[in-house]
Amino acid sequence: MxxxxxxxxxxxxxxxxxxxxxxxxxxxxxxxxxxxxxxxxxxxxxxxxxxxxxxxxxxxxxxxxxxxxxxxxxxxxxxxxxxxxxxxxxxxxxxxxxxxxxxxxxxxxxxxxxxxxxxxxxxxxxxxxxxxxxxxxxxxxxxxxxxxxxxxxxxxxxxxxxxxxxxxxxxxxxxxxxxxxxxxxxxxxxxxxxxxxxxxxxxxxxxxxxxxxxxxxxxxxxxxxxxxxxxxxxxxxxxxxxxxxxxxxxxxxxxxxxxGVLAQASMSEMRIFTVLDSLVKDDDSYKLGIEADVKNFTQFEQGYRLAYSEKSEYLVQQTGDAIVFPNTNLPIGQRAGLMVRPVALGDLKLN
Ligand SMILES: [Zn+2]
The missing domain is CATH 3.40.630.10 (Zn peptidases)
Incomplete structure (x- = not known):
């Protein structure tokens, strides 16, 4: 039983x-x-x-x-x-x-x-x-x-x-x-x-x-x-x-x-960005010159003071450069954001 x-x-x-x-x-x-x-x-x-x-x-x-x-x-x-x-x-x-x-x-x-x-x-x-x-x-x-x-x-x-x-x-x-x-x-x-x-x-x-x-x-x-x-x-x-x-x-x-098929669509509407720099939190005084709720890919004018601390500052290199993943609520030495720049799809090497 x-x-x-x-x-x-x-x-x-x-x-x-x-x-x-x-x-x-x-x-x-x-x-x-x-x-x-x-x-x-x-x-x-x-x-x-x-x-x-x-x-x-x-x-x-x-x-x-x-x-x-x-x-x-x-x-x-x-x-x-x-x-x-x-x-x-x-x-x-x-x-x-x-x-x-x-x-x-x-x-x-x-x-x-x-x-x-x-x-x-x-x-x-x-x-x-x-x-x-x-x-x-x-x-x-x-x-x-x-x-x-x-x-x-x-x-x-x-x-x-x-x-x-x-x-x-x-x-x-x-x-x-x-x-x-x-x-x-x-x-x-x-x-x-x-x-x-x-x-x-x-x-x-x-x-x-x-x-x-x-x-x-x-x-x-x-x-x-x-x-x-x-x-x-x-x-x-x-x-x-x-x-x-x-x-x-x-x-x-x-x-x-x-x-087992990869759907395919035109890439013409897709925006491409290259990463220029990592913003690294280098001090407790590190701040980003942006609103707390700024959106990813927000673009800035050349020369804008985007990040600063008692040890460093970061000025935007070229108008149109944008920030992604801004975050200063992290330990010193970690990434506080990425600076990115648009590139044309036609400039990419594809295979
Ligand atoms: Zn995640």
Whole structure:
């Protein structure tokens, strides 16, 4: 009489309740025991807290990483990707690519905060070794999840490696949705990826000027992935996001998941910026000469005194130069903003 009961018990625990991976992750922020399960178009592997790998039944030539919640309070993309996962698990989307979903910082998400101790998105490419605590361990675990995922692709098949790290910004933006393109040595940018981003509703592209310790740079530099930090608008609490704002991205991700196809659109409306300088907070007296609610990509006149402290000042070099990610509420030595300059699409080298 015991065995049927036991079997039923095991089957019940080896699923994601209601196919709601987000709820399961938030309810188990410290530990999720690994398990495997079947869904209509493949096999799923919960590999740990917030780490879900979905392998399609059919052979796949694309290995796609979707990471969300690397900043815990950036809930919109978490809800978007959770809905896509639900659609896959309940059979509304038939999966044709390999997929790794990462909910980056569930502990911070439960606290509705950007991070607990250290900004997780500064800890990759081994930078976690310089820190202690939860976020350092998490960065190490997330790197391992990506390494394992890309190396588990079937031998022989050529794999396109993709990683879209989805965020929302602290502040409003003159270009609501934009991506950070990781620094590439040869300054040659991928046309297919840019056209995919255009089709996904991305308004602007920021070309990085140096290597960093962000998650997307890690996947690009260590694994040769096409990888982007994708900013999708302003932070809202769970349940207060209007997911229709992400409709274009949802459509293009659905197409990618279901058909392995990268939607393509004209890049003519997309604005391109290169990064000129990092503004670095060099003293407790460091201030930015802007209103607290200034939008990302706000442009300035040449000579404007944009940042100053008892040790330094920064004057705008050329009219039209703009600021992105201004933030002085951080430790000395960290980035208080990026200075960027528009460039013409025609001036980019594409392949
Ligand atoms: Zn973020």
């Amino acid at each position: 015991i065995r049927p009961y036991l079997t039923l018990y095991l089957v019940e625990t080896m699923t994601i309740l209601n196919n709601d991976f987000l709820a399961a992750t938030l309810a188990n922020q410290d530990k999720m025991a690994p398990f495997q399960f079947e869904f209509p178009s493949g096999t799923g592997f919960v590999e740990g807290t917030g780490i879900l790998r979905l392998e399609p039944k059919q052979d796949a030539s694309i290995s796609l990483v979707l990471s969300v919640g690397v900043h815990g309070n950036e809930t919109g993309p978490i809800e978007l990707v959770n809905q896509l996962v639900m659609s896959i698990l309940d059979g509304r989307i038939s999966l044709s690519v390999r997929l790794l979903v990462l909910i980056g910082n569930p502990v911070a998400a439960n606290k509705a905060t950007r991070f607990c101790e250290v900004n997780l998105n500064r800890l990759f490419s081994g930078a976690w070794k310089n820190y202690d605590g939860f976020e350092a361990k998490r960065a190490q675990r997330l790197e391992k999840a990506i390494s394992d995922f890309y190396s588990q692709a079937k031998e022989g098949a050529t794999q396109t490696r993709l990683h879209y790290d989805l965020h929302t910004a602290i502040r409003g933006s003159m270009h609501e949705k934009f991506v950070v393109y990781p620094f590439v040595e040869n300054a040659i940018y991928n046309q297919q990826q840019l056209a995919f981003l255009a089709a996904s509703g991305i308004d602007a592209v920021l070309l990085s000027h140096q290597s960093t310790t962000t998650f997307s740079y890690y996947s690009y530099a260590t694994h040769g992935a096409h990888a982007f930090t994708v900013e999708l608008g302003k932070v809202q609490p769970f349940g207060e996001n209007d997911l229709s704002n992400f409709a274009a991205l949802e459509d293009s991700l659905s197409l990618l998941l279901e058909n």
